[in-house]
Structures are given as structure tokens and as C-alpha cells.
Amino acid sequence: MADLVTGEAVALDIRVARLASRGCALFIDLLLQSVLLNTVVYVTAMTSLVADEAWTVGLTLLAVVAVLVGYPCLFETLTRGRTLGKMALGLRVVGDDGGPVRFRQALVRALAGFVEFWMLYGSPALITSFCNRRGKRLGDLFAGTIVIQERVPASALFGPVAVMPPQLAWWARTLELSMVSDELAMTARQYLSRFWELLPEVRDSLGQRIASQVVAAVSPPPPAGVRPEILLSAVLAERRHREERRLAERRARRMRRFGLPAWGAAPAAVPAMAMAGPAPSGPPRQGPPAPPPFSVPGPGQPGFLPPADYGAGPYQNVLNAPRPPAPHPAGPAGPPPPQGPYPGY
Numbered sequence: 001m002a003d004l005v006t007g008e009a010v011a012l013d014i015r016v017a018r019l020a021s022r023g024c025a026l027f028i029d030l031l032l033q034s035v036l037l038n039t040v041v042y043v044t045a046m047t048s049l050v051a052d053e054a055w056t057v058g059l060t061l062l063a064v065v066a067v068l069v070g071y072p073c074l075f076e077t078l079t080r081g082r083t084l085g086k087m088a089l090g091l092r093v094v095g096d097d098g099g100p101v102r103f104r105q106a107l108v109r110a111l112a113g114f115v116e117f118w119m120l121y122g123s124p125a126l127i128t129s130f131c132n133r134r135g136k137r138l139g140d141l142f143a144g145t146i147v148i149q150e151r152v153p154a155s156a157l158f159g160p161v162a163v164m165p166p167q168l169a170w171w172a173r174t175l176e177l178s179m180v181s182d183e184l185a186m187t188a189r190q191y192l193s194r195f196w197e198l199l200p201e202v203r204d205s206l207g208q209r210i211a212s213q214v215v216a217a218v219s220p221p222p223p224a225g226v227r228p229e230i231l232l233s234a235v236l237a238e239r240r241h242r243e244e245r246r247l248a249e250r251r252a253r254r255m256r257r258f259g260l261p262a263w264g265a266a267p268a269a270v271p272a273m274a275m276a277g278p279a280p281s282g283p284p285r286q287g288p289p290a291p292p293p294f295s296v297p298g299p300g301q302p303g304f305l306p307p308a309d310y311g312a313g314p315y316q317n318v319l320n321a322p323r324p325p326a327p328h329p330a331g332p333a334g335p336p337p338p339q340g341p342y343p344g345y
Helices: 019-049 053-068 070-078 084-089 103-119 123-131 138-143 154-158 166-172 182-193 200-217 228-257 272-276 307-311
Strands: 002-005 011-014 091-095 145-149
Touching (some): 019 053, 019 070, 019 084, 019 123, 053 070, 053 103, 070 103, 084 091, 091 103, 103 123, 103 138, 123 138, 182 200, 200 228
Antiparallel strands (some): 002 011, 091 145
């Protein structure tokens, strides 16, 4: 990462494109330029059938310059600093002031790139990129531009920079952080985000200075022998945790004020009586009395008949008795009705 100062004297924190990503983007651009160059040279060579040799050579030179110089210049001007290779790798060319690249700058970069890559085989660009802190090649130095990494991983943008060290968790819970200002917290956060990009001596001295300011603003003091980056990580992680808890409580109060359930809370159960509607007014309605339960009399109870007595006396089994013939009513004389196999039917 690097600091870029705009024309309004505002320092921007940018990610300079690495040499590997720039090399991949350059390879894609050179491959496309080679395909276009072969196609254009083949088309211009066909003009030798209808024109003289000088006309063919002139068209060929014009086509080569248009492809090798016009391709990067046209794309970087129209797309604000991106060629097809840079689009694929998430890179962009911007000015030293952070503004979009202009046509003059794109033309200077394209002309310098023609000399660097097609005439000197890229050795000047490679040496200059290694020696420059921002990875600039000769075309960037002449045009006043810089190649930045536009596509940044989401974890680098939104992921937490500071995490809670387990050995300092008990101490961080007892901290008084009201005296830690936002500017001091931002300074500590930027130091942790650039920790591995600093030189070891610069890293230690800068960490000690920021940690001394943080220790002077918090209480109780930290345990002895804690490194500055671990101390700053514990303070920032606890500060973020308390801020998140404060925001959650404020959101819950706002939801309760408007009568809404809090986030993550289960909805209240509705009673069954409330779902059935209001109870009817007046005395309860009386229905007919329920009949007594049916029971069969047992031995010794009134109405009990033993099975042996079913076939004698007045309680004989009438189902097995022979049915008498039914009498015919008196009527006019005539033949008697036919008799079936069962008398009386």
C-alpha cells in the first residue's frame, strides 16, 4: 500500500499493483496485440496485388503503429486507464494526483511501452519497476502515472484488522476506553493494517510510540512484557466489541419503542381463546341432559335372566317357535291364493 496525495492535499490510501499482476495483464495485452498485428499485416499485404510496393510498405508501417501504440492509448483513454488485460486482472492506471489518466498521459505511456517491450524486450521496464518503490516503469515515470490494484478482496476491505488475543481478554474486559479518541484508534488501525509492509526497525519504533499513547489513555495498565501490536490489537478489538453491543442495544430500544419484536426474537404466542374470538355474553346455554349410561343387569340384579330359563315358561325363545299361518280376509269367492314353499308368505 502507498500514500497518494491529491491536488486538494488529501492523502489517499491506495494499493499499488504488484509486479506479478502487471506481468499477467501485459501478457494478455501482448497476446491480443499479436493477433491484431498478424491480421492487419495480412490485410495490408493483400494490397500489393493492386498497388505498388511503396504503398504496401507505408500501409504496413501505419497498421503496426496503430496496433502497438493505438491499442493501449485508445483503451486507456476511453476506459479511464484500463486495457483488456488490466480489466481481467483488476488494475487501473491513474495519475500521480489520483485523477483519471488523460490522453496525453496514455499516449506517452504507449510510446514508451513500444520502445520498452517491442524494441528492448522489456528489460528497461523490469529494472525500473524493481528499483521504484511504487513499481513504476519508464512510461509511468515519463507520463506521471501509477498502476493501482482496483479489485481488492472483500476480506481486506471489511474484515476486522484487530482480533482479541486470548492472553489479554481478561484485561481488555476491565478497560476504561472513554479517553481513546477516534483519531488515535484510526492511527492504531492503520499501523496494524500496514504492519507487515514496514521495515522491522520502523515497525518497532512506530509501534512503541502508538502503544505509549494508547496506554496513557486507558486504565488499568497492561501486563508487563506485551508487544505493541498485540496490545493495540486487544484495545481495538474490545473497542469494536463495545461499539457493536451499544449499537445492538440502541436498535433493540428503538424496536421496542415502535412495538416491534427485536431482531432474532421469536414472535409471541397467540392464546387459543384470543384466536377463537370474544366469549359470548349472557348465561351459558343449557343443552338436553345426557342419557344415563347403558348397562346389562348382572346376577342378583332386577331383570337378569339366566341362560337356562330362556327356553321355558313365558320367556321361551319366540324366534325358534313355528310361525302360524296367516288368516286370509273374507272376500269374493275365487280360487285360493297359491301357496309357496314357506307357509304364510
